[in-house]
Amino acid sequence: MSGVYIFSDKNDIAAEIIGFAKSAGKDAILLVFDEQTAKVMGNSGADKIYLVNGESELVESYARSIAQLLREEGAELFAVGATPRGRDLAARVAVYLNCGMASDVSTLSCGDGQWLTQRIIYGGAVQQTEVLEGLAVVTIPGGKFEPVSGTGEMVNITLAADRRISLEETMPIGHQGADLSAAEKVVCVGMGLEKEEDMQLAKDLAAALGAEIGCTRGIAEERHWLPAERYIGISGAVIKPKLYISMGVSGQVQHVVGIRDSQVIVGIDINEKAPIFAAADYGIVGDMYEVVPLLIKALSE
């Protein structure tokens, strides 16, 4: 069956991509790897669901046989949820199909045998429009398309896997505190913070606001004052709180791309020329060691 072939290890993204395929007037064919997911996705609008059986627990290891399936079926697009597993699988399938791939696209549309995509580059400073001719591969983050409903046929299929890589152990990630990407308010600390003890100031502000604490990459990966899960930016968390307040964050483009969807952005920094102010709704140019305690006091009044 020709059409858009879809995989995501996140069901909500898979459902959104099915929604895209249907809105583009294409058949949506979903690949799943376990019966539970097949059941959950049963009414997601897919015209066909392939339940893949095979010898590996790693979906990435099926890249070659998935590519072969796509070729035999005359697929028009392999659209994959932009998660670590999805990006890995997608890039390998693109090689086996000898075709182009656009990663983490923010828009996707089809026309006249080609796919038109947009994505951000240079850490978020520039938006690039790319054209992919014919069969192509894309990865798509969540929240870009609307899911639909409807049932289709279910087909069991056995595919060969690369056995040179084996899964030894799976451990849950111990997230400390709430998920940043779901937080309503976020206080973000940057390299303007002088000492690790001064994290208390951020904690006090977060407590006064009822906010989660996030940070820039430097605070997590150079100074190790917060775990890597806490940093916001293109290679870290992408957040969309109602309120984001930064203290001592200069606002480099790689960080700002992670806060763009915030409802209100506030920057507090001593350097008037810091790029955070161009990205902010409100800002205070001043010494955060003076401003933040005053802000905590004002908030508790």
Added chain:
Amino acid sequence: MARIVACYKWVVDEADIRINPDRSVDLSKAKKKISDYDKCAIEAAVQTATAIGGKAVGLTFGTADARQSLKDALSRGLEEVYYINAEEAAQADGAATANALAAAIKKMEEVNLVICAEGASDTYQRQIAPRIGAVLDWPVATSVSKLEVTGNTLTAVRKLDDCLQTVKVELPAVVSVLPEINNPPIPTLKAVLAAGKKPVKEFSAGELNADLVPKTRVADLQGYVMSRKNLIFKDGEAVDQVKELVAALKKEGVI
């Protein structure tokens, strides 16, 4: 001696990019640098080579100006660098880049591990490690936060959205490492001076006989413009600035 290959890209420093009022992109003032994340890939290769008594080498695919990267790369602990000098690099997409890198890896002897960063700091496509693995038909492990080589096996910890996976991979293999895997040190003066004496092996596009034709076409580039209120309180006493901010946030309904 076993070679550990670190791939890196010579990229525009995004901090120097200027967006013109018509949203066109001005790269004319931009300096270049080794992609930030690739410094972690280089350091991972150096550490792995040290641990197993192998040789850490660099590999880059770039235009003529990527020559400026060689000394920087060599000052970071690599013993030699392979440089694919090709004008095609300017237009290369993930497919062309992976083809070039894989072709050069095939020409090297005794490669048992290729280490890439997850993505380059300019395009951040996160395609190259899995693509190289597929081109070479070597196993791949991406999103690696920890790696160890014992004999002919690599044990890697992959950090995914929902879990940590420990995987065992037969060598030769390709991995992509997360920036948290290490803290690349700033090269010492001694290392910088020694870098000039280390060997560089240059390949031309013709020598590699690889398909360097991009499969994606860039139709447009536009500066991203953030549309925000930009109300910045910069004058007066801090206490008054805070008062104005709190009033504004109340009006927004966010506190």
